[in-house]
Amino acid sequence: MVMKYNMAVGQNKGHKVTVNKQKPKPSRRKGALTKRAKFIRDIVREVTGFAPYEKRMMELLRISKDKRALKYAKKRLGSHIRGKRKREEMQSTIQMMRKAQQK
Secondary structure (H helix, E strand, O other): OOOOOOOOOOOOOOOOOOOOOOOOOHHHHOOOOOHHHHHHHHHHHHHHOOOHHHHHHHHHHHOOOHHHHHHHHHHHHOOHHHHHHHHHHHHHHHHHHHHHHHO
């Protein structure tokens, strides 16, 4: 807030100062995906394949049962947000598989 009047009380009271700009804490980037982490996850996915519940989700998505796939993912993963994220991941995986088959 910018001080409009020299007043001793109210929201804008006190000595005029410039705002001290702090640099972001290292904890703000916790969980951000790095190139190395992405590379390792891709290799692990390639070696291990998909979990049984992921295979079932992909089958549901192939027959256009998106809502049922979301409900299934929610049940397995514990929350709506995680279920939506997993459904998107599986849909993108199916698209990549289709692109690979076309080549």
